[in-house]
Amino acid sequence: MFPYDAQLLASLQDPPASIADVLATMQAIDARTVDGDGLKWFNWLYYQVTKAVEDRVDAGGFSDAAFLAELDVQFAQLYFNALKDSLSDASLPDCWQALFTRRDDTRLARIQCALAGINAHINRDLPIALVNTCRISNLAPQHGTAQYNDYTTLNATLDSLIEAAKQTLNVRLLGDLLPPVNVLEDTIAAWSVSAARESAWNNSELLWHLQSEALLSGAFLDTLDGLTTVVSKGLLIQIP
Numbered sequence: 056m057f058p059y060d061a062q063l064l065a066s067l068q069d070p071p072a073s074i075a076d077v078l079a080t081m082q083a084i085d086a087r088t089v090d091g092d093g094l095k096w097f098n099w100l101y102y103q104v105t106k107a108v109e110d111r112v113d114a115g116g117f118s119d120a121a122f123l124a125e126l127d128v129q130f131a132q133l134y135f136n137a138l139k140d141s142l143s144d145a146s147l148p149d150c151w152q153a154l155f156t157r158r159d160d161t162r163l164a165r166i167q168c169a170l171a172g173i174n175a176h177i178n179r180d181l182p183i184a185l186v187n188t189c190r191i192s193n194l195a196p197q198h199g200t201a202q203y204n205d206y207t208t209l210n211a212t213l214d215s216l217i218e219a220a221k222q223t224l225n226v227r228l229l230g231d232l233l234p235p236v237n238v239l240e241d242t243i244a245a246w247s248v249s250a251a252r253e254s255a256w257n258n259s260e261l262l263w264h265l266q267s268e269a270l271l272s273g274a275f276l277d278t279l280d281g282l283t284t285v286v287s288k289g290l291l292i293q294i295p
Contacts, residue, residue, distance in 0.1 A: 097172030130184035150175035150283040165224035185259035
């Protein structure tokens, strides 16, 4: 789709082992992508989110910083995997496909691509990342735990970043101004990162209990993907 896609694919070969590794990969993606690539704006916003997590970890702002750091790595790897599969023409979740097939549609706004990616990543990927992190940490995802409390303390920071992005990225991919009144405004205003993250935690608890049942857990993830795809497609409606 873009002449640098092979370079993007090469930058995704080494899985991250730390938040610093995650940020380095995101910086490599940002350096290679052009403004007219919708991937750039999701990656840009996700970098801001990840940097905020790293700063909070470094400042000792969590009861269980190791859990949050591992979650960050597990979470980012799912994004990198989806992008790698897309660049390799392999099968990938439909919610990610909805964004990646529209990367070059310059009629879209930057915020549309950013939120479509955040939607796919939180609503489909985050429950998986939470379960993976809990397995590594020998914990179960449960409300009221130190891990859950750490997880929710990030909401205010993430909400602030998303709200700022809704203003900063409210132009078309190439920087053209959008019409002063359009249907995008209500769609974007209705999307809440805190609500999506709470739903993701709830789904991680369900997925945790289904993990010994491969068929049921697979069906559950298929349903999550389908519902998330509907929202992503709604976020990616073209603005005349």
